[in-house]
Amino acid sequence: MSATIICPNCNTQFEPTExxxxxxxxxxxxxxxxxxxxxxxxxxxxxxQKEETFQLREQKLLQEQQLLKSQKEAQEQELAKKLEGxxxxxxxxxxxxxxxxxxxxxxxxxxxxxxxxKSNESKLTEARVKELEFLKEMxxxxxxxxxxxxxxxxxxxxxxxxxxxxxKKEEEEKNxxxxxxxQMKLKEKDKQLEDQRKLVEEMKRKAEQGSMQLQGxxxxxxxxxLLKASxxxxxxxxxxxxxxxxDCTLTVRNSYGQQCGKIIFESKRTKDFSExxxxxxxxxMRALGADVAVIVTQAMPKDMDTxxxxxxxxxxxxxxxxxxVHVLRELVMKVYTATKSQENKGDKMTxxxxxxxxxxxxxxxxxxxxxxxxxxxxxxxERDQMEKLWKSREKSLEKVLLNAAHIRGSIEGISGMDVDxxxxxxxxxxxxGEG
Numbered sequence: 001m002s003a004t005i006i007c008p009n010c011n012t013q014f015e016p017t018e019x020x021x022x023x024x025x026x027x028x029x030x031x032x033x034x035x036x037x038x039x040x041x042x043x044x045x046x047x048x049q050k051e052e053t054f055q056l057r058e059q060k061l062l063q064e065q066q067l068l069k070s071q072k073e074a075q076e077q078e079l080a081k082k083l084e085g086x087x088x089x090x091x092x093x094x095x096x097x098x099x100x101x102x103x104x105x106x107x108x109x110x111x112x113x114x115x116x117x118k119s120n121e122s123k124l125t126e127a128r129v130k131e132l133e134f135l136k137e138m139x140x141x142x143x144x145x146x147x148x149x150x151x152x153x154x155x156x157x158x159x160x161x162x163x164x165x166x167x168k169k170e171e172e173e174k175n176x177x178x179x180x181x182x183q184m185k186l187k188e189k190d191k192q193l194e195d196q197r198k199l200v201e202e203m204k205r206k207a208e209q210g211s212m213q214l215q216g217x218x219x220x221x222x223x224x225x226l227l228k229a230s231x232x233x234x235x236x237x238x239x240x241x242x243x244x245x246x247d248c249t250l251t252v253r254n255s256y257g258q259q260c261g262k263i264i265f266e267s268k269r270t271k272d273f274s275e276x277x278x279x280x281x282x283x284x285m286r287a288l289g290a291d292v293a294v295i296v297t298q299a300m301p302k303d304m305d306t307x308x309x310x311x312x313x314x315x316x317x318x319x320x321x322x323x324x325v326h327v328l329r330e331l332v333m334k335v336y337t338a339t340k341s342q343e344n345k346g347d348k349m350t351x352x353x354x355x356x357x358x359x360x361x362x363x364x365x366x367x368x369x370x371x372x373x374x375x376x377x378x379x380x381x382e383r384d385q386m387e388k389l390w391k392s393r394e395k396s397l398e399k400v401l402l403n404a405a406h407i408r409g410s411i412e413g414i415s416g417m418d419v420d421x422x423x424x425x426x427x428x429x430x431x432x433g434e435g
Contacts, residue, residue: 260336
């Protein structure tokens, strides 16, 4: 900040700097030398004129000339002494004037600098307070932003949880509805069986054989409905009354609708198990070309507590038939798949070899190789570019951190206390948008 001084004598405005004071001294000294030289030149001119006069009178006034010459020399010496005294007096006065003026200018400048320093200190204090408030506001905004992000994530998690629970409830309701429908069907069958049982008990006295046949038909119908409901893509066909063969046939189909095999069922609902059923079902299996045969019976053989295989025939009760059929269907489809893969194996090997040595395979493989190499080169270029970009960003980050350290040092030097960097904006707020 510059201070302008107004001279009380000549109203001249100037800045009391050392360079200006030196300039003033030089100008005063130059002016004094010019004045002294001019006076000397005038004096020499006068002396020259006198000398010419003396030369005209030289022949007549030799002695007077010598006297005048001695007087002239004396006068010159005296004049030189006077000029030297006058010069010293002028220099002393000028030095005193400059010294007082410079001292007064320095005091004025010092006073103005003190005032400016006080003003700067007050402004610096206000700036510190505003900066502290700004940093606090930035920290509060950052905190609010984090809280908002946390709240959004919490709400998203709650919505996902609610959606999952809702989907789970809907699935449970659907399952319950299916179970209810199945239970209703079971109850209907139970009611029918109960009605049939009552009818059998009523007619038992008249025709015990007809009663047992009715019970078997009820279980047979329930078995057919269970198979249709559990395996909707398979074909369930029943055998009419009086026709030789199994009670029910399940034609297994895969996801493409291809027929993979047959499973035949014999439904029995008696108090005792008969070994003749096994031989009879074996004959039916051979006659129908079935892959698997199952006996669904209420009375299990004496040597079997649960479902199992006996003499190549699977035996189970009504509650186990669904799980057993799931396993048997998978076995039938796997056998069908293995059998199909073995068909025309030699022809397939020949076709595969011809394809592998053909130009079509070579061109396709070259296209795959070229695509792979192109992707590899592209990835390498991207990697080189990213490494170059990372190096540039690393240099920029080092520059930012260095400047931040300088700012911290400046603030600590001005305030005289350690600065808590937690009040400053976090590093991610200083990052520039890149790429």
